[in-house]
Amino acid sequence: xxxxxxxxxxxxxxxxxxxxxxxxxxxxxxxxxxxxxxxxxxxxxxxxxxxxxxxxxxxxxxxxxxxxxxxxxxxxxxxxxxxxxxxxxxxxxxxxxxxxxxxxxxxxxxxxxxxxxxxxxxxxxxxxxxxxxxxxxxxxxxxxxxxxxxxxxxxxxxxxxxxxxxxxxxxxxxxxxxxxxxxxxxxxxxxxxxxxxxxxxxxxxxxxxxxxxxxxxxxxxxxxxxxxxxxxxxxxxxxxxxxxxxxxxxxxxxxxxxxxxxxxxxxxxxxxxxxxxxxxxxxxxxxxxxxxxxxxxxxxxxxxxxxxxxxxxxxxxxxxxxxxxxxxxxxxxxxxxxxxxxxxxxxxxxxxxxxxxxxxxxxxxxxxxxxxxxxxxxxxxxxx
Amino acid sequence: xxxxxxxxxxxxxxxxxxxxxxxxxxxxxxxxxxxxxxxxxxxxxxxxxxxxxxxxxxxxxxxxxxxxxxxxxxxxxxxxxxxxxxxxxxxxxxxxxxxxxxxxxxxxxxxxxxxxxxxxxxxxxxxxxxxxxxxxxxxxxxxxxxxxxxxxxxxxxxxxxxxxxxxxxxxxxxxxxxxxxxxxxxxxxxxxxxxxxxxxxxxxxxxxxxxxxxxxxxxxxxxxxxxxxxxxxxxxxxxxxxxxxxxxxxxxxxxxxxxxxxxxxxxxxxxxxxxxxxxxxxxxxxxxxxxxxxxxxxxxxxxxxxxxxxxxxxxxxxxxxxxxxxxxxxxxxxxxxxxxxxxxxxxxxxxxxxxxxxxxxxxxxxxxxxxxxxxxxxxxxxxx
Numbered sequence: 001x002x003x004x005x006x007x008x009x010x011x012x013x014x015x016x017x018x019x020x021x022x023x024x025x026x027x028x029x030x031x032x033x034x035x036x037x038x039x040x041x042x043x044x045x046x047x048x049x050x051x052x053x054x055x056x057x058x059x060x061x062x063x064x065x066x067x068x069x070x071x072x073x074x075x076x077x078x079x080x081x082x083x084x085x086x087x088x089x090x091x092x093x094x095x096x097x098x099x100x101x102x103x104x105x106x107x108x109x110x111x112x113x114x115x116x117x118x119x120x121x122x123x124x125x126x127x128x129x130x131x132x133x134x135x136x137x138x139x140x141x142x143x144x145x146x147x148x149x150x151x152x153x154x155x156x157x158x159x160x161x162x163x164x165x166x167x168x169x170x171x172x173x174x175x176x177x178x179x180x181x182x183x184x185x186x187x188x189x190x191x192x193x194x195x196x197x198x199x200x201x202x203x204x205x206x207x208x209x210x211x212x213x214x215x216x217x218x219x220x221x222x223x224x225x226x227x228x229x230x231x232x233x234x235x236x237x238x239x240x241x242x243x244x245x246x247x248x249x250x251x252x253x254x255x256x257x258x259x260x261x262x263x264x265x266x267x268x269x270x271x272x273x274x275x276x277x278x279x280x281x282x283x284x285x286x287x288x289x290x291x292x293x294x295x296x297x298x299x300x301x302x303x304x305x306x307x308x309x310x311x312x313x314x315x316x317x318x319x320x321x322x323x324x325x326x327x328x329x330x331x332x333x334x335x336x337x338x339x340x341x342x343x344x345x346x347x348x349x350x351x352x353x354x355x356x357x358x359x360x361x362x363x364x365x366x367x368x369x370x371x372x373x374x375x376x377x378x379x380x381x382x383x384x
Numbered sequence: 385x386x387x388x389x390x391x392x393x394x395x396x397x398x399x400x401x402x403x404x405x406x407x408x409x410x411x412x413x414x415x416x417x418x419x420x421x422x423x424x425x426x427x428x429x430x431x432x433x434x435x436x437x438x439x440x441x442x443x444x445x446x447x448x449x450x451x452x453x454x455x456x457x458x459x460x461x462x463x464x465x466x467x468x469x470x471x472x473x474x475x476x477x478x479x480x481x482x483x484x485x486x487x488x489x490x491x492x493x494x495x496x497x498x499x500x501x502x503x504x505x506x507x508x509x510x511x512x513x514x515x516x517x518x519x520x521x522x523x524x525x526x527x528x529x530x531x532x533x534x535x536x537x538x539x540x541x542x543x544x545x546x547x548x549x550x551x552x553x554x555x556x557x558x559x560x561x562x563x564x565x566x567x568x569x570x571x572x573x574x575x576x577x578x579x580x581x582x583x584x585x586x587x588x589x590x591x592x593x594x595x596x597x598x599x600x601x602x603x604x605x606x607x608x609x610x611x612x613x614x615x616x617x618x619x620x621x622x623x624x625x626x627x628x629x630x631x632x633x634x635x636x637x638x639x640x641x642x643x644x645x646x647x648x649x650x651x652x653x654x655x656x657x658x659x660x661x662x663x664x665x666x667x668x669x670x671x672x673x674x675x676x677x678x679x680x681x682x683x684x685x686x687x688x689x690x691x692x693x694x695x696x697x698x699x700x701x702x703x704x705x706x707x708x709x710x711x712x713x714x715x716x717x718x719x720x721x722x723x724x725x726x727x728x729x730x731x732x733x734x735x736x737x738x739x740x741x742x743x744x745x746x747x748x749x750x751x752x753x754x755x756x757x758x759x760x761x762x763x764x765x766x767x768x
Contacts, residue, residue: 148552162607208558
């Protein structure tokens with residue numbers, strides 16, 4: 001891992017994350033384990049990794065997958081350019097997989113390179129694609145103070161206990177109980193101790209880390225109210241639900257960038273006029289490469305989508321700078337950002353001057369940025 | 385209610401249903417209560433009513449809504465042509481609403497027309513749009529035998545109890561517990577007795593009918609494993625999930641109908657040839673009105689979508705007969721059926737002979753059938 005400047009973790013502790021991604025996804029009803037199913041073209045696990053990765057104070061992200069999926073996971077990491085990720089081979093149950101993930105921070109023999117042991121470790125599911133930094137931060141803070149913490153949600157259905165004859169034994173008073181969700185966080189030494197102490201029965205049949213911390217370390221986890229988006233993708237319908245959340249979270253603002261030439265500035269005026277009834281529009285006339293601070297302030301106003309109008313041939317280089325700036329800005333690229341390159345074909349240029357070479361170049365560029373969740377589209381307009 | 389011939393109920397009992405639809409949908413985060421939110425253009429409650437209505441042995445369907453939504457509910461019933469439905473004013477809580485719904489079968493003063501008291505009453509949520517007859521049938525059978533029964537599902541998350549300090553008190557062993565879902569069914573006298581006996585506290589803070597039957601009538605409900613589709617629409621993302629289930633359940637077959645004229649038969653050959661790589665196609669050359677039995681066998685083979693090629697002016701009348709047949713067939717019109725009317729404009733006819741009158745007629749026809757969940761599209765092809 002290369003050293004990098006990171007924001008301070010809540011409470012100044014060192015933090016890493018373990019993502020169990022070894023499930024078989026049998027409830028989803030398909031051949032592909034759910035963490036590898038695509039939502040808007042990207043595997044679910046990539047969203048979960050991204051959600052951790054964009055939190056600058058998380059040092060290492062350990063993804064635990066079953067042996068047969070190690071290569072798949074590695075190719076996902078490469079394809080989407082994930083950083084700070086270590087892939088670890090899982091066990092046959094959820095608890096055994098998490099234990100394997102934790103060992104990488106503590107035991108030399110389980111990893112070719114021992115990762116630095118964090119004070120607090122986050123455990124998050126690969127099939128919970130959306131988690132805000134605020135929630136993670138609260139859980140980490142609570143873990144620092146209480147030794148363990150986990151996100152909870154209200155129960156959606158009443159929970160009942162069945163008797164041996166398949167009849168109702170009793171129902172639980174819904175208000176007294178909560179659904180235990182993820183992320184959870186622990187002082188590393190507590191959860192690692194719990195895993196070392198626990199029985200094979202726990203490892204094979206248990207699922208709840210908070211339970212292990214309570215049972216083996218007498219640590220009562222602090223419960224933190226989570227957001228509705230924390231739910232776990234379990235059934236096929238949840239993949240569609242995940243897609244809807246992505247759509248709901250797309251930035252509803254666009255910035256139209258034109259340079260100062262007269263014809264372009266005119267388009268830069270007309271386009272926002274016609275767009276503004278449907279979407280919030282900012283319009284600026286600048287040369288892309290020279291106005292970092294101006295664009296920076298637009299981005300910090302939560303406007304991440306851009307239309308760049310240019311009469312140069314697609315202006316790939318300037319656009320590359322914009323993409324770099326978006327990446328550096330640490331904005332929520334968990335949700336797609338749209339970049340539309342408009343090539344104005346103005347009479348004084350050669351008409352339809354776009355050749356195969358240009359097309360190939362822009363397609364290649366679009367393919368690369370797509371991995372970063374930036375969708376680039378090209379548009380040719382004949383303008384008189 | 386007009387008498388109608390109905391299939392026999394499981395166990396030969398008389399059965400009616402109560403659908404509480406009085407919720408405010410605050411978890412959905414919108415102004416519209418979730419039962420009135422549209423999925424594929426149709427309010428959720430209409431799917432739930434439809435799911436009950438297409439079960440022929442359910443006599444009456446009582447929908448309980450809050451006072452301010454009575455007119456909305458009545459207009460939904462009229463718009464989608466729902467039958468056997470009585471709208472009843474709800475109380476301020478779920479239990480009070482269900483109790484109001486039950487009173488219509490038992491107490492004259494609560495309804496202008498007392499409905500016949502059923503032996504078994506089904507209680508189902510308006511926000512659970514999908515339930516198969518098989519599940520309802522199993523729950524009714526179990527209620528007949530045990531006095532009470534309800535659908536259950538495995539828990540998705542571990543359930544935990546929190547202590548007063550917001551920390552974990554204990555977690556439940558997931559395998560021992562189930563989520564209580566709907567539909568539930570009861571011997572009418574048992575659940576009505578339970579509601580009469582229960583306290584104001586129960587009515588105001590309880591949510592679980594199985595609990596009331598146990599507490600006040602010592603009836604241990606039989607628990608019946610339900611299908612994944614039984615889940616309750618709770619959050620906005622669930623509306624998208626519901627849409628995905630509808631899409632998954634669309635018939636992936638199409639029948640191309642042409643009459644025996646040479647040019648039409650030729651199209652009837654070419655069209656299936658080009659379609660068959662994408663969808664399962666049946667092709668028949670018949671006059672629509674004369675081949676009930678032939679079409680009937682196609683419908684019973686789960687092929688519900690039709691392309692009707694005709695050189696008569698849109699052939700509305702023949703298509704009306706097809707629509708009637710689809711309706712009578714008792715097929716799962718919970719999911720949309722697509723009817724495409726192709727008007728072949730052949731040289732020997734007047735070219736482009738479609739006037740405004742025809743267009744108005746087909747649009748009106750399409751609007752009517754849409755209420756029945758049959759989507760009609762018209763297509764004009766010039767054919768030489």
